Amino acid sequence: KKAVVIGSGLGGLLTAAQLAKDGWTVDVYERLSLIGGRFANIEYNGYQLSTGALHMVPHGTKGPLATMLRDLGADFEIIQSTPMAIVRMPKNAEDTDYKNGYEDISYLDFKKHLTSKNKAMMVLLTLGFKVGLIRPTKIGFKQWYSKYIHDDRIDRCADSFTGWALSTTADEVTTREIFEIFHNVYRYGGPGILKGGCQTVIDELVRIISSYGGTVYTDTEVTKIIVKDGKATGVIAGEKEISADLVISDIGHKEAWEICEFDGVEGECGSHVLALSKPVFKEYEEKLAEMKPSAGLKICFASDEQILPDGCSLMLTPYTRRINGLNEVTIADPDLAPPGKHLVMCHQRTALDRLIEIDEEIELGLEDVKDLFPDKKIEILIIQVHHGRWPVNRAFSGTDFGNKTPVSNLLVVGDGAKGEGGIEIEGITFGVRDAMKIIRS
Numbered sequence: 440k441k442a443v444v445i446g447s448g449l450g451g452l453l454t455a456a457q458l459a460k461d462g463w464t465v466d467v468y469e470r471l472s473l474i475g476g477r478f479a480n481i482e483y484n485g486y487q488l489s490t491g492a493l494h495m496v497p498h499g500t501k502g503p504l505a506t507m508l509r510d511l512g513a514d515f516e517i518i519q520s521t522p523m524a525i526v527r528m529p530k531n532a533e534d535t536d537y538k539n540g541y542e543d544i545s546y547l548d549f550k551k552h553l554t555s556k557n558k559a560m561m562v563l564l565t566l567g568f569k570v571g572l573i574r575p576t577k578i579g580f581k582q583w584y585s586k587y588i589h590d591d592r593i594d595r596c597a598d599s600f601t602g603w604a605l606s607t608t609a610d611e612v613t614t615r616e617i618f619e620i621f622h623n624v625y626r627y628g629g630p631g632i633l634k635g636g637c638q639t640v641i642d643e644l645v646r647i648i649s650s651y652g653g654t655v656y657t658d659t660e661v662t663k664i665i666v667k668d669g670k671a672t673g674v675i676a677g678e679k680e681i682s683a684d685l686v687i688s689d690i691g692h693k694e695a696w697e698i699c700e701f702d703g704v705e706g707e708c709g710s711h712v713l714a715l716s717k718p719v720f721k722e723y724e725e726k727l728a729e730m731k732p733s734a735g736l737k738i739c740f741a742s743d744e745q746i747l748p749d750g751c752s753l754m755l756t757p758y759t760r761r762i763n764g765l766n767e768v769t770i771a772d773p774d775l776a777p778p779g780k781h782l783v784m785c786h787q788r789t790a791l792d793r794l795i796e797i798d799e800e801i802e803l804g805l806e807d808v809k810d811l812f813p814d815k816k817i818e819i820l821i822i823q824v825h826h827g828r829w830p831v832n833r834a835f836s837g838t839d840f841g842n843k844t845p846v847s848n849l850l851v852v853g854d855g856a857k858g859e860g861g862i863e864i865e866g867i868t869f870g871v872r873d874a875m876k877i878i879r880s
């Protein structure tokens with residue numbers, strides 16, 4: 440049986456590797472000359488920068504991605520952040536920035552900074568959640584907890600966490616999704632950095648796919664998904680028609696739908712006019728129209744001095760103007776920078792309506808870097824804006840669609856098709872696991 444995978448991002452490669460291992464003949468088509476999509480290294484003057492991800496695996500060595508990679512026989516190493524994260528708090532409780540000094544605390548000590556009443560409320564809510572008394576809802580997380588707690592410190596820390604991990608505010612993600620995420624943190628543990636960066640995983644997946652006889656073609660765009668009688672029967676890749684029993688899209692639901700050609704009808708929307716006559720297709724198109732990608736801005740800098748304490752590669756920064764957090768990837772793997780240098784990656788969630796004023800957002804981020812490290816000599820290496828078709832997430836966390844499309848034999852993996860409660864690539868792994876269940880059933 441033959442499968443075609445469109446796109447060589449992490450979701451596409453993970454699925455291709457599983458299919459190849461199951462005995463499918465697998466072709467992966469990637470339109471760029473680079474493999475890995477938003478999960479690849481970019482080498483710059485000896486620094487391992489990236490096309491997207493911050494070299495971080497949200498649930499580290501015991502998480503879903505690490506487990507799936509081990510099952511596939513991949514060789515990789517993740518160095519856990521210990522403690523999971525530190526939080527930079529202002530020294531004086533009444534301050535709203537770091538100008539009068541700060542203290543870096545373990546995330547575990549965060550409660551110490553709250554009033555006794557709020558501390559007690561947090562303990563009650565956490566307990567209620569752990570024993571299942573609190574029922575997750577679809578309202579925004581901040582809207583939900585504000586019914587019980589009012590504290591600027593909690594609001595800032597919540598936004599800092601969701602901004603860092605999901606590129607959303609605490610209110611743009613549902614309470615249900617956040618609870619599922621907390622649940623997974625309890626279940627699997629906290630983050631770690633990939634030794635060698637994202638590229639190690641991508642290279643390993645390509646090796647595994649090849650070892651089972653699969654092929655990854657670069658510089659080959661898929662321009663059409665051929666649909667006959669409601670069933671995907673192949674693709675046009677690099678102008679050649681390739682027949683397949685299964686088509687996997689790692690390019691998102693919307694992008695895959697746009698290139699579907701129904702029963703040989705071409706034209707800008709001619710094929711979709713035909714398709715829309717079926718209610719199930721119309722419903723799908725309406726859902727697609729609501730899907731919003733989340734945007735973010737990444738500032739990577741080099742320092743001559745180490746910035747974070749030994750062992751801890753992640754810091755949340757709730758009192759900045761824009762930056763939600765940063766990781767010093769060289770704490771885990773010094774080889775991600777030239778000898779004696781340290782590499783730091785800062786992330787800031789970017790509101791979609793601020794993309795038109797992106798220069799201002801960049802300036803605010805750069806001012807944050809100066810305020811966070813006033814006494815350090817810093818060299819800015821790269822500033823990247825991620826949005827549109829190269830976003831942080833194709834769908835705001837918790838609004839992913841699942842793998843199925845209204846076209847049979849066409850499944851979607853990658854972000855936009857993540858499983859519930861899965862932060863970034865861990866969610867992609869849940870989505871790939873679900874897709875494989877559908878294929879194997």
Ligand code: FAD
Pocket residue numbers: 445446447448449450451468469470471474475476477478490491492493494495496497659660661662689690694735736737786825829830831832852853854862863864865867
């Ligand atoms: P993609 O990586 O988008 O891959 C899709 C591929 O398809 C691309 O290579 C594209 O070129 C190709 N393609 C598109 N159209 C076609 C076509 N028609 N034909 C052929 N090929 C095509 N996640 C984490 O877990 N940890 C992190 O530290 C982290 N940090 C992040 C920081 C930033 C700034 C960003 C942007 C993302 C971050 N993420 C992180 C998220 C993570 O990078 C993504 O979720 C993941 O890489 C997406 O993988 P994917 O398989 O969905 O698709």
